[in-house]
Amino acid sequence: MRVASPARWKSGLSPIGFFLRLFHKVESSIQDTVMDDRNSDEGATKRSALLVTTLAAFLTPFGISSVNIALPSIGREFLMDAILLGWVITVYLLASAMFLVPFGRVADIYGRKRIFTYGIIVFSFGSLGSALSNSAATLICFRILQGIGAAAIFPVGAAILTSAFPSSELGRVLGINVVAVYLGYSVGPFLGGLLTHHFGWRSIFLANVIAGLIVISFTCFKLKGEWREARDEKFDLAGSIIYSIILLLIMYGFSKVTTVLGMLFVLLGFSGVWVFIKWEMKTKSPVLEINLFRRNRVFAFSILATLINSGAAFAVTFLLSLYLQYIRGLTPEHAGLILISQPIVQGLVSPVSGRISDRISPRIVASIGIALTGLGIFLLTILSERTALVFIVANLGLLGLSFALFSVPNANAVMSSVENRFYGVASGTLSTMRITGMAFSMGIALLIFSTYLGKVQIGVEHHALLLRSIKVAFSLFAIFCLGGAVASFAGNEVR
Numbered sequence: 177m178r179v180a181s182p183a184r185w186k187s188g189l190s191p192i193g194f195f196l197r198l199f200h201k202v203e204s205s206i207q208d209t210v211m212d213d214r215n216s217d218e219g220a221t222k223r224s225a226l227l228v229t230t231l232a233a234f235l236t237p238f239g240i241s242s243v244n245i246a247l248p249s250i251g252r253e254f255l256m257d258a259i260l261l262g263w264v265i266t267v268y269l270l271a272s273a274m275f276l277v278p279f280g281r282v283a284d285i286y287g288r289k290r291i292f293t294y295g296i297i298v299f300s301f302g303s304l305g306s307a308l309s310n311s312a313a314t315l316i317c318f319r320i321l322q323g324i325g326a327a328a329i330f331p332v333g334a335a336i337l338t339s340a341f342p343s344s345e346l347g348r349v350l351g352i353n354v355v356a357v358y359l360g361y362s363v364g365p366f367l368g369g370l371l372t373h374h375f376g377w378r379s380i381f382l383a384n385v386i387a388g389l390i391v392i393s394f395t396c397f398k399l400k401g402e403w404r405e406a407r408d409e410k411f412d413l414a415g416s417i418i419y420s421i422i423l424l425l426i427m428y429g430f431s432k433v434t435t436v437l438g439m440l441f442v443l444l445g446f447s448g449v450w451v452f453i454k455w456e457m458k459t460k461s462p463v464l465e466i467n468l469f470r471r472n473r474v475f476a477f478s479i480l481a482t483l484i485n486s487g488a489a490f491a492v493t494f495l496l497s498l499y500l501q502y503i504r505g506l507t508p509e510h511a512g513l514i515l516i517s518q519p520i521v522q523g524l525v526s527p528v529s530g531r532i533s534d535r536i537s538p539r540i541v542a543s544i545g546i547a548l549t550g551l552g553i554f555l556l557t558i559l560s561e562r563t564a565l566v567f568i569v570a571n572l573g574l575l576g577l578s579f580a581l582f583s584v585p586n587a588n589a590v591m592s593s594v595e596n597r598f599y600g601v602a603s604g605t606l607s608t609m610r611i612t613g614m615a616f617s618m619g620i621a622l623l624i625f626s627t628y629l630g631k632v633q634i635g636v637e638h639h640a641l642l643l644r645s646i647k648v649a650f651s652l653f654a655i656f657c658l659g660g661a662v663a664s665f666a667g668n669e670v671r
Contacts, residue, residue, distance in 0.1 A: 225340040226349055228399045229333040231391045233356040236326045239384050241364025244493050245512045246377035248501045254312040257631045262622040267316050269615040271323030274423045276608040278416035279328045281463045285411055288332050293395050295328025300388030307381035330607035338591050350587050355523045369512025412463040415455055422448040430619045474593040477663050478586050479609050484660030485546050485582055486613025488653040491621040495646045503561055503639050517569045521576030529584040543664040545581030550657025556650045624649050
């Protein structure tokens with residue numbers, strides 16, 4: 177089955193036309209959200225906060241999804257095997273996970289706009305370095321820098337929104353933010369495939385630099401004011417270092433769990449969790465408020481559900497990108513056109529999901545969402561070398577629907593369950609679980625590739641083993657979703 181090239185799409189149905197209409201919808205939603213007080217200072221603050229955070233919410237997922245589609249091209253230029261290719265994605269996620277909660281806490285103390293701006297600058301510099309890389313090692317180093325910058329964008333943006341808007345409007349603005357996130361995921365595969373096909377994979381990182389400069393400009397000139405609800409508290413440097421080392425040991429060790437050294441790292445990491453909890457319980461200004469987990473059931477179970485959902489779902493795009501380009505022989509451009517179906521559906525449904533979560537308990541909607549995720553991933557276990565591409569597109573649409581039903585109600589439950597002085601920490605914890613889940617998802621994929629393929633460059637002779645690895649990964653991820661549905665149903669009690 178051939179996929180029509182962009183030039184053959186009718187203008188009214190072209191991906192670019194769809195993205196422009198979706199962006200216009202986001203812009204209109206921003207205006208409608210603050211219509212009642214557009215002439216007041218409060219209304220101006222709301223509009224600026226929503227505009228800037230929405231632009232930033234687009235930036236980081238675009239950076240992730242566009243690189244996914246370029247991995248085979250990167251692998252061919254730098255002679256990278258499947259495992260090393262996975263690390264191009266994993267190091268970004270790992271660096272983000274290590275710094276999300278500390279940066280969220282720093283933003284609560286020293287100013288959310290300030291840390292937000294620094295994050296975008298670092299992300300843009302990491303993107304420029306990635307574009308100029310001349311080796312796999314250099315590329316991976318700059319991807320780490322990108323991840324550190326993203327760690328200051330993910331949690332602080334949501335904290336700014338939560339500070340600027342009342343709780344009665346929070347579900348709607350988070351829904352708009354999620355639309356921007358999945359607009360970024362939507363544009364990523366299509367534009368990433370287009371850029372890679374015509375200009376090479378480096379052009380993707382240059383596009384990130386341009387987008388980053390735009391967001392920096394809007395932040396400096398549009399976003400007024402600052403939010404520092406915890407300005408009188410001290411930053412827990414020791415706790416932050418312990419926290420980051422724990423995540424590094426666990427995630428890196430897990431990727432090499434088949435070796436003695438990998439198992440040792442994992443054990444040391446989990447042992448460090450006990451040390452971290454003890455430290456946070458006795459310090460006056462902890463980087464992570466442990467009581468949020470001990471005394472807040474909504475927060476604890478919603479965070480757990482986020483971890484499981486991300487762990488089950490993130491590697492789907494990575495695996496399907498390899499499947500479509502290696503096994504089915506599609507170009508990056510055509511593979512991107514197929515992969516956009518999931519985030520497009522999610523971007524369309526997320527605002528509706530956000531409005532629902534403002535009115536009723538998000539428990540039912542979020543639980544249905546993660547259950548549908550399990551169903552969609554399970555259906556991908558039947559992939560073969562001749563599976564109809566229409567089936568893949570329809571299944572990705574189902575996954576887009578399920579992600580939308582889960583993401584916004586779950587985020588609303590987390591942010592609505594804490595006091596305003598913990599907004600940065602709560603948002604950082606939510607983002608950490610999301611990013612840690614993504615890294616865990618990639619770790620599972622890398623572990624399976626290591627078992628079935630080993631360190632080999634993927635050729636035609638390896639397609640059967642690659643397909644088997646992909647199907648095994650999908651089977652495990654579908655099982656994870658069952659536990660996520662239970663956690664979501666148990667935790668989301670907020671109305």
